[in-house]
Amino acid sequence: MAKLTEAQRQQRAAARARREALEAEERDRRDTERREMWQREGMYLSWEEYQAGEPCRGCGEPMRDDLGDWPPLLRLTEEEKREYEVAEERFRERHSDCKSSRWSISGSRVTHCFGCCPPPPMGPQQIKKLSELFASWPSAEERKKDQDAWKLTLTCDHVVRYTQHRENSYVSTSVVDCPECPGRRGVVHSERIGPAYSDEAILADRGAADRERLAKELAAAKAKLQRQQKNAAATQRRIEEIEKQLKPVPDASE
Ligand SMILES: [Zn+2]
Ligand SMILES: [Zn+2]
Ligand SMILES: [Zn+2]
CATH class of the missing domain: 1.20.5 (Single alpha-helices involved in coiled-coils or other helix-helix interfaces)
Structure with a gap:
């Protein structure tokens, strides 16, 4: 096969970037729709329901079994290996078409699916920690001096300005709001401009x-x-x- 010319190589890279941006946009749209559906159908457990041991409203399994995390796979005993296989099989049966990754609650072995199972509610401890974290953040004004501006080209061909902390060497999000189009758009190309302020x-x-x-x-x-x-x-x-x-x-x- 003839070697690609520089122009051909660039063209292919651009086509790939566009394809990936469109995929990210599609993923984001599906995630948003799913969250809206969970909200509409009342599938999120309240903290009280979660505490009372109500099962997951996505898959029907207990939210947590409190059996403790699985030991590292190589150190499973024969019995644990069998239990692990059964749990794996059970998960595959329930989520044969999901192709989503899984989540489980720390200290628990039952696994849930990002595609079917709404995440657990935040507890008062977690909310407290988060608000402390927010309170310890420098003010928006303070943060400005560490912000860089980037120029993003979106799947709709609109170019938007984006700001983020200078430490980032690439744009940390794959989808942003486009002020000129409805909905969120995938980022095809990004370019750092320099200090935002x-x-x-x-x-x-x-x-x-x-x-x-x-x-x-x-x-x-x-x-x-x-x-x-x-x-x-x-x-x-x-x-x-x-x-x-x-x-x-x-x-x-x-
Ligand atoms: Zn579940
Ligand atoms: Zn699933
Ligand atoms: Zn647009």
Whole structure:
């Protein structure tokens, strides 16, 4: 076979990138549809239901069996090997057409399917940890100085700007919202442009944030003054009413 010319090679790479972007877009669409369906059909377990031991609403298996994680496959005893095979067979029967990967809860051997089984609910501990994590994040303004802008070409041929942390050497998402098309689009090509925000822009932002805060404080102070003025007017009227009632009674003897 003749060797590919540089132009042919580039053409093939471009065609492959487009095909992969379309596949990512399709996967994303299916995932979104599935999550919406689970939501609509009430298939997610609440924390209370999960705690009470309700089975998975996707496959009907227990969410967790608390048997402990499987030991490494090479260290299974003969009995464990048989149990493992039975569990494998059971999974294959239930999910013969799924082609999805699996998940299981830590400390448990029963496996669930990403295609059929809604993930377990978050517990109060997990929610607490997550909110602590969010709270420890630098502010949006602080993060700006470490952000790079990228230029993404999407499957719809629209070019959009994308920002992410400078440490990333490639764009970490394969699908983004296109402001000009409905739905999300696969990323065909990405190119780093450089720092997303100039120092001046960051300073200007900080100034804008300060101004916005001051404007809010001013509005709150004005509203308070207005309330106080209304109260004062009402008190004033009340004083006048009382004074009227206190007018000296004309002397009947005169
Ligand atoms: Zn399941
Ligand atoms: Zn499945
Ligand atoms: Zn588009």
